[in-house]
Amino acid sequence: MNRKYRKTVIAGNWKMNHTATQTRAFAESLKAILPKSKWCEIVVCVPFVNLPAALKAFRDTRIAIGAQNVHYAPSGAFTGEISAEMLKDLGVRYVIVGHSERRQMFGETDEIINQKMHAALNAGLSPILCVGETLEQRELGVTMERITLQVKTALANIPADRIRRVVIAYEPIWAIGTGKTPTVEQANEVCEAIRTIIRKLYGARIARSVSIQYGGSMNEHNAEGLLAQPDIDGGLIGGASLDPDTFIAIVHAANQDHA
Numbered sequence: 001m002n003r004k005y006r007k008t009v010i011a012g013n014w015k016m017n018h019t020a021t022q023t024r025a026f027a028e029s030l031k032a033i034l035p036k037s038k039w040c041e042i043v044v045c046v047p048f049v050n051l052p053a054a055l056k057a058f059r060d061t062r063i064a065i066g067a068q069n070v071h072y073a074p075s076g077a078f079t080g081e082i083s084a085e086m087l088k089d090l091g092v093r094y095v096i097v098g099h100s101e102r103r104q105m106f107g108e109t110d111e112i113i114n115q116k117m118h119a120a121l122n123a124g125l126s127p128i129l130c131v132g133e134t135l136e137q138r139e140l141g142v143t144m145e146r147i148t149l150q151v152k153t154a155l156a157n158i159p160a161d162r163i164r165r166v167v168i169a170y171e172p173i174w175a176i177g178t179g180k181t182p183t184v185e186q187a188n189e190v191c192e193a194i195r196t197i198i199r200k201l202y203g204a205r206i207a208r209s210v211s212i213q214y215g216g217s218m219n220e221h222n223a224e225g226l227l228a229q230p231d232i233d234g235g236l237i238g239g240a241s242l243d244p245d246t247f248i249a250i251v252h253a254a255n256q257d258h259a
């Protein structure tokens with residue numbers, strides 16, 4: 001973390017978990033244990049159908065609500081899809097773009113992800129762009145090449161004045177939902193490399209201000225070590241974000257004074 005230049009963002013990604021009723025119960029529990037410190041931004045990314053319940057339940061708090069996906073078109077004949085403007089109109093502030101589960105199971109390419117980034121930014125949302133290598137790619141030694149391609153393609157033709165609204169999440173695919181994590185140094189190395197890519201594309205000032213999260217089996221035990229790294233500015237948390245107590249434990253880790 002480096003709080004002097006950028007905000008720390010702790011975001012929960014519920015994936016396809018929790019009903020609307022469970023969302024309301026989660027919100028009540030979370031509000032009861034929410035720390036006062038304003039140091040980190042807290043985001044909860046819920047399934048589309050739970051967005052109204054989450055927005056209502058967290059209305060008078062500093063917790064921002066996010067979606068987990070968005071379509072790239074502003075409107076049209078796309079049965080079952082949701083546009084960025086629909087999310088913005090509800091009061092949603094963040095949207096996860098390019099999660100590896102969407103890439104792997106739903107065929108999202110780097111080019112589609114670039115279109116979704118444009119759609120989210122055009123609507124005034126803050127995209128959380130996910131990038132990460134497979135285990136095979138890490139073992140082949142092509143992690144940086146893969147990450148560079150993902151970041152550069154996702155950000156193609158996005159102007160500098162919009163980059164401040166982008167959060168990037170480095171999520172090694174082999175660490176997602178597996179309980180395995182890279183060492184804190186390995187995680188920081190890739191986050192630092194992502195910042196270098198941003199610096200080359202947009203200059204040092206913007207690179208310094210972009211929040212880069214780590215994601216993949218982050219939990220209440222390993223969060224503090226990961227977040228103490230200079231280029232890790234938060235976390236995108238799946239499993240450990242489903243329980244208010246573990247999620248808030250990670251928020252507490254982000255509130256430690258390492259900066």
Ligand code: PGA
Nearest residue numbers: 176177216217237238239
């Ligand atoms: P996990 O998921 O924390 O359950 O590994 C992270 C993610 O997929 O964003």
